[in-house]
Amino acid sequence: MKRKTALVTGASRGIGRAAAYAFARAGYDLVLNCAHSKKELEAFACGLKEEFRIETLCCCGDIGDHAFVEQMFEKINGFCGGVDVLINNAGISHIGLLSEMSYEEWERILHTNLTSVFSCCKLAIPHMVSQKSGRIMNISSDWGICGASCEVAYSATKGGINAFTKALAKELAPSNIQVNAVACGVIDTKMNACFNEEERRELEEEIPAGAFGKPEDVAQFLLQLASAPAYLTGQVISFDGGWI
Template sequence: MIKTVLITGASHGIGKEAARLFASRHWNVFLNCKTSAKDMIAFSEDLSRTYKTACTPLIYDISDDAQAEDMFAEIHAISKGPDVLVNNAGISYIGLLDAMNIDDWNRVINTNLTSLFSCCKRAIPHMLHEKSGKIINISSVWGNVGASCEVAYSASKGGVNAFTKALAKELAPSNIQVNAIACGVIDTRMNRCFSEDERRELMEEIPAGRFGSPQETAQLIYDLATGHDYLTGQIISLDGGWC
């Protein structure tokens, strides 16, 4: 039986590589992004042609609960719902807390944390009906230890970790697993703000001696999505031994 996955933040980086991997294994794939509609539509069409599977672009800002509601209405017009939900959408903010305004704070929290509520709430009923499902949240090592000049981001990812642990306990009796991946430095657009010197210094701090790749992260997402039914409520660090 063909299964369905919904991946948020699928226009680049980890989300894009996860979408490619699921499509290559002939899943039905729903790909969400807020902007980049033209690129997302073209990418979805390319995946469908290449792997002969259904890939549907969903252009919604899921930091807004009303738009998340509309997105799931579109999903339910096509499918009963996702068997696997990958909550990958996220943004960062680098700067001193006392220089941050409330709009920036709310934008980070709503995108990185509130979107989990909006998507999980609407994905869970189908999983309950099927008595199975996987929810995979993309977190960060900063959610475990915090980062100077990234207070809002760290707080949002700490919230993701607590959300993951609590929801896992709530859904375990229904055979639905909820886990998070706490990423270290993954070589994505989010981390390309660093200069060459800063990138070199970061690599020297990481025991593995390099950044992780989006493809490696996508593989871990897929592994969690396709097995490990007794593994739930875990925050799995993918950081090359860094934190």
């Protein structure tokens, strides 16, 4: 029986790396993407291949560049014919006043966080439709639901992902393709390493669960979503320890 294949963007660290490990352990072949950490990603993929006896394909490049994504899917088609699970995880943040943000910074975060989701979905969907099955999971944020001061651009891209998820789920439900988003709270990743110890303690006190989430927790939830009942689609699910 042919193994299923999962594509994880932003897979070199944080949630993406944890998701790749969880899906490899579950027996999925993997297509892994990152923008800059090519050697690190390839070493990680090699380790997964040896540990879990799966097949891996690394595609390093700017996931916000539609031309690169087209090239990536050409490689994917030769590797496995198409992906069964798509995890749109790649993302960057920008902290600062909107009035001080440059147009180039706006464009960069928009393409990395939102255009990448469009490109990957557009190119993954034909295979899923032909198979009459597929799972698309988009990593979002609580800020996409309620917004964050000094993170207007980031909040806007995550809000766009939430609306995108709900709309695409309606479009693809007749083809038995489920589309959901996981709106993460504060996860203990490099993106949130900006907090000093005092700020971290204060933030942890605001979270009812009393701690930052772990990338491995998100990864386990994504794995559960990949096998959830087909009726679960079009949802933006907060994963934040009760914070928002």
